[in-house]
Every structure is written in structure tokens, then in C-alpha cells.
Amino acid sequence: MSTAIEIAPPAWTVADLLAQFGPILHTRIRHHPPPGSATEQDVIDIHDREDRLYELVDGVLVEKPMGLQESFLAELLARLLGNYADEKDTGFILGADGMARLAPGLVRIPDVSFISWRRFPDRTIPRLPIPTVPLSN
Secondary structure: OOOOOOOOOOOOOHHHHHHHHOOOOHHHEOOOOOOOOOOHHHHHHHHHHHOOOEEEEOOEEEEOOOOHHHHHHHHHHHHHHHHHHHHHOOEEEEOOOOOEEEEOOEEEOOOOEEEEHHHOOOOOOOOOOOOEOOOOO
């Protein structure tokens, strides 16, 4: 009789994190769950429980900071993009809470994003916590 063995993901070192994410504040990296072992469910649970936004990159949770200047620029861009998208009927705009799965294990939360109707030909905006946004269509 055979048994399955679960192999733990390799531990990330500080050097690994700096190489992957560049010179970001170490406080933006969440250490529970350990880097390399986080999942999309962790992103959802932390958002629901703590009202904090984390992006998921290669099993690492990276906090999404937002300040006054970033918020101002995001709102300005969203308004301009939204006006254009509405006028030309080209797609829709997501704000700073708009999580999107770009690839397996890659969840991003841009301050503002535009998604073309070509990505969702039925013109239905997904009602999932982390929808997959097709990168090509």
C-alpha cells in the first residue's frame, strides 16, 4: 500500500524575497502563512477578516499600500478611463479593491484597471472574489 507524502514548499530567505520583489519594505511581506505557501484563499480570508489587501505572487503575500497621493491619482485615472470606456463602450473599470487572477498563483490588485469587453464577450462582470481575467482573447 502506498501513501502520499506532502512536500513542503522551499523556505524563502530574505535574499530570495529581495531578489523577487526588489527594495520594498519588509513589513509589506506577510510571514503567516510563510512566504511561498500562501494561497488565493489566504488573500480572501485576510481581506474578509482584517480588511487588508494582499497580492499573491508565487505563494508570497505582499501588502498593497494605499496613501493619499495614490488614492488621488487612482481616482483621477478611474474617472478619465471610465468616461472614455463609457463613451466608446469598450469595457469597464475596476477600483483599488478589484482583485484579478492573471495566472495560477498570481493575484494582483491594481489601483485602477481597465478590462476590455473582448475579455468578457458576454458582457457579464464576474461575481467571484478573485475572477480570472483572460490575458488574451
